[in-house]
Amino acid sequence: MITIEGVSKTYGKTTALHSIDLTIPTGQTTVFIGQSGCGKSTILRLIIGLIQAECGSVFFEGTRVTPETAISLRRKMGYVIQEGGLFPHLTAYGNVALMARYLGWSEERIKERLNVLTELTHFPSEGLKRFPVQLSGGQQQRVSLMRALMLDPDVLLLDEPLGALDPMIRADLQVDLKAIFQTLGKTVVLVTHDIAEAGFFGDVITLLRDGRVLQKGTLEELVQSPADPFVTRFINAQRSPLDSMKKDLG
Amino acid sequence: MKIYLIIIYLFVCNFNIAHLFLSAVYSSPTAIKIGSKKFTESVILGEIVTQLIKSTGELPVHQRELGGTRVLWNALIKGEIDIYPEYTGTISEEILAGEGAHSDEEIRLALSNHGIKMTKPLGFNNTYAIGMKEEVAEKLKIKKISDLRHHPDLKFGFGNEFMDRGDGWPILRKHYNLPQKNVRGLDHDLAYRGLEKGTIQVIDIYSTDAKINYYDLRLLEDDQTHFPAYNAVILYRSDLEKRAPHVITVLKKLESKITESEMIKMNSRAHLGMIPESQIASDFLSASFSLETEPYEESAIYRLLRHTGEHLFLVVISLSAAILIAIPLGILSVKLPGLGQIILGIVGIIQTIPSLALLVFMIPLLGIGGPPAIAALFLYSLLPIVRNTYTGLHDIRPQLRESAEALGLPPGARLRLVELPMVSRSILAGIKTSAVINVGTATLGALIGAGGYGQLILTGIRLDNLSLILQGAVPAAVLALIAQGCFEALEKFFVPKGLRL
Numbered sequence: 001m002i003t004i005e006g007v008s009k010t011y012g013k014t015t016a017l018h019s020i021d022l023t024i025p026t027g028q029t030t031v032f033i034g035q036s037g038c039g040k041s042t043i044l045r046l047i048i049g050l051i052q053a054e055c056g057s058v059f060f061e062g063t064r065v066t067p068e069t070a071i072s073l074r075r076k077m078g079y080v081i082q083e084g085g086l087f088p089h090l091t092a093y094g095n096v097a098l099m100a101r102y103l104g105w106s107e108e109r110i111k112e113r114l115n116v117l118t119e120l121t122h123f124p125s126e127g128l129k130r131f132p133v134q135l136s137g138g139q140q141q142r143v144s145l146m147r148a149l150m151l152d153p154d155v156l157l158l159d160e161p162l163g164a165l166d167p168m169i170r171a172d173l174q175v176d177l178k179a180i181f182q183t184l185g186k187t188v189v190l191v192t193h194d195i196a197e198a199g200f201f202g203d204v205i206t207l208l209r210d211g212r213v214l215q216k217g218t219l220e221e222l223v224q225s226p227a228d229p230f231v232t233r234f235i236n237a238q239r240s241p242l243d244s245m246k247k248d249l250g
Numbered sequence: 251m252k253i254y255l256i257i258i259y260l261f262v263c264n265f266n267i268a269h270l271f272l273s274a275v276y277s278s279p280t281a282i283k284i285g286s287k288k289f290t291e292s293v294i295l296g297e298i299v300t301q302l303i304k305s306t307g308e309l310p311v312h313q314r315e316l317g318g319t320r321v322l323w324n325a326l327i328k329g330e331i332d333i334y335p336e337y338t339g340t341i342s343e344e345i346l347a348g349e350g351a352h353s354d355e356e357i358r359l360a361l362s363n364h365g366i367k368m369t370k371p372l373g374f375n376n377t378y379a380i381g382m383k384e385e386v387a388e389k390l391k392i393k394k395i396s397d398l399r400h401h402p403d404l405k406f407g408f409g410n411e412f413m414d415r416g417d418g419w420p421i422l423r424k425h426y427n428l429p430q431k432n433v434r435g436l437d438h439d440l441a442y443r444g445l446e447k448g449t450i451q452v453i454d455i456y457s458t459d460a461k462i463n464y465y466d467l468r469l470l471e472d473d474q475t476h477f478p479a480y481n482a483v484i485l486y487r488s489d490l491e492k493r494a495p496h497v498i499t500v501l502k503k504l505e506s507k508i509t510e511s512e513m514i515k516m517n518s519r520a521h522l523g524m525i526p527e528s529q530i531a532s533d534f535l536s537a538s539f540s541l542e543t544e545p546y547e548e549s550a551i552y553r554l555l556r557h558t559g560e561h562l563f564l565v566v567i568s569l570s571a572a573i574l575i576a577i578p579l580g581i582l583s584v585k586l587p588g589l590g591q592i593i594l595g596i597v598g599i600i601q602t603i604p605s606l607a608l609l610v611f612m613i614p615l616l617g618i619g620g621p622p623a624i625a626a627l628f629l630y631s632l633l634p635i636v637r638n639t640y641t642g643l644h645d646i647r648p649q650l651r652e653s654a655e656a657l658g659l660p661p662g663a664r665l666r667l668v669e670l671p672m673v674s675r676s677i678l679a680g681i682k683t684s685a686v687i688n689v690g691t692a693t694l695g696a697l698i699g700a701g702g703y704g705q706l707i708l709t710g711i712r713l714d715n716l717s718l719i720l721q722g723a724v725p726a727a728v729l730a731l732i733a734q735g736c737f738e739a740l741e742k743f744f745v746p747k748g749l750r751l
């Protein structure tokens with residue numbers, strides 16, 4: 001379980017988070033959603049200890065995340081970002097195996113783990129010897145996911161993992177990801193600004209606005225009993241193509 | 251760290267190879283070391299002294315063409331050389347300027363305060379003189395220095411040394427009340443060329459200069475006796491009296507033994523006859539002392555090899571040290587931005603110091619020869635490497651920096667496994683730039699006795715020998731290309747394949 005208690009974060013003059021309290025339950029998928037700049041990525045960075053809050057604390061399974069504890073806590077978390085997070089000087093294999101090698105795993109154990117992961121993520125194993133520039137965007141994200149899963153972490157943190165992909169590949173990966181989440185039963189924290197994607201993945205959806213939590217609940221709850229007119233505006237802003245067709249016909 | 255191990259290995263290997271090459275130049279500490287200035291007469295005298303000392307069974311070393319008066323005098327004071335030929339006028343007007351030592355006795359006394367002794371004059375007076383092309387002087391009817399007063403438009407080109415010595419241009423101008431404004435300081439050997447081309451009309455010249463006849467020059471009469479006597483003498487360290495008294499005995503044999511005409515003849519054999527100085531010295535000893543010495547002159551191939559060894563020694567040591575220091579400095583500059591600005595500022599400023607000035611600046615700190623040249627080259631090589639390391643690391647995309655950190659790698663491992671490999675190309679490019687600059691700048695090392703290809707270039711300029719200049723310049727250019735090629739080849743080893751796609 002991850003708990004965020006009274007956390008505020010400012011960058012210079014901008015306040016990214018205003019005294020947030022949140023609990024992220026174990027074994028579920030929690031989705032953060034909101035407009036660009038509302039503080040979604042900031043929450044993930046705080047959890048994995050890349051940045052520190054000015055006030056308040058973040059706890060990971062009871063341990064407070066500080067610069068001292070972060071290094072070891074990070075090995076229990078897997079982190080995937082939107083795009084461009086793969087190291088260009090390493091092959092797909094090298095990227096995925098980097099941390100395990102550093103920790104002194106045998107090459108045999110690494111290979112075994114990779115077999116499991118390529119199957120899980122539907123990544124063609126002959127692609128492992130390619131460098132990131134030689135992979136498609138979708139393949140790159142599968143590699144990022146394998147890298148995040150390599151040490152079998154308790155928690156997966158995904159910051160718009162599908163944001164840069166074209167719709168078809170994105171749909172494929174959404175299905176694959178959801179299957180993976182279900183198979184592994186891990187705690188997942190996912191950031192998106194696509195309401196449909198949020199509904200597809202999220203057991204719980206947290207809608208943020210300007211560094212504050214506006215509403216927390218399932219997609220139905222957000223649609224049916226919005227806590228604020230903004231919630232409805234935000235959801236309606238992302239009409240599906242079918243909606244607009246209906247409107248034209250009607 | 252693979253890179254570091256390989257660099258250290260190269261460093262050690264080269265040190266051994268260079269050591270073999272250099273044993274001839276940077277010889278054992280007890281050997282008697284003779285120095286000479288970078289003009290032919292001094293080299294011939296140095297060679298005569300060397301061969302004479304050799305005949306006593308010693309194994310003296312002649313460090314030729316070390317530089318100008320300052321360099322030789324400092325080297326003598328510091329004990330880097332034991333003996334060198336000098337002129338009384340230079341001693342009183344320049345070395346002891348302001349000490350009011352004019353007579354030989356006063357000079358002797360003043361020198362002994364520095365721990366230096368002087369032989370009696372060798373017999374010839376090589377005074378400074380003012381010279382013009384015979385035909386130009388004839389046309390303008392200039393015979394005496396005072397005649398120059400009527401020709402304010404004449405262009406003067408004086409050796410750099412003459413521009414600021416005690417009896418040099420500023421005092422000469424006052425003494426004769428000369429009106430000329432167009433006065434350039436330039437390398438003395440290049441002044442003759444200017445005279446030939448007509449870009450200058452008046453130069454300073456030595457009265458025993460072989461080129462007087464060759465270039466058909468008229469020496470202007472010093473009608474108001476400005477120039478003091480420049481009697482050739484030999485300076486040596488007082489401690490030789492204890493260390494090697496027999497050496498002083500043979501030095502004294504040279505007193506009153508070389509006449510002006512003999513010296514002019516020897517100079518012109520070197521310049522016009524292209525006869526090696528060692529041969530000229532040997533011929534002189536044979537004629538004047540019936541002493542048969544073996545003129546040692548290395549073959550062209552051996553000489554090229556030796557200079558290659560010296561040049562490589564300078565480049566490899568200074569560049570390796572620069573790599574070992576500059577990469578950590580670049581890393582430090584990124585990790586501690588405040589300190590980084592200071593580091594980048596300092597290495598930037600070093601780069602703006604003219605190379606010759608930096609070399610000369612090193613002499614009081616490190617003496618002459620290899621060490622000061624290596625120190626200067628080292629300083630020059632820092633900037634491109636520090637800057638490229640800094641820029642490379644600084645410009646790593648934030649997503650990559652963040653991904654490495656989020657994996658749970660500690661800072662050292664991040665640097666080693668992710669950041670440095672990703673910027674290896676940029677670092678290597680910096681090293682390549684440094685290497686090329688270094689090879690080129692190392693040719694200046696010869697000016698302070700560090701040898702290398704620059705020595706051939708210097709000697710070539712001195713003897714007006716184009717082939718010799720090319721023997722230095724071409725290998726230096728080739729070496730720069732080879733260095734560049736080597737580092738391009740090294741990219742395959744040091745730059746990960748993923749970055750070369």
Ligand SMILES: Nc1ncnc2c1ncn2[C@@H]1O[C@H](COP(=O)(O)OP(=O)(O)OP(=O)(O)O)[C@@H](O)[C@H]1O
Pocket residue numbers: 011012014015016035036037038039040041042043193
């Ligand atoms: N390093 C930084 N320096 C200054 N301001 C920052 C920095 N990182 C984020 N911010 C600011 O903090 C606020 C929250 O940023 P954050 O990255 O968390 O937004 P986000 O919700 O992830 O947005 P997006 O959907 O565009 O990724 C924004 O206003 C942003 O401009």
Ligand SMILES: [Mg+2]
Pocket residue numbers: 040041042159
């Ligand atoms: Mg974001």
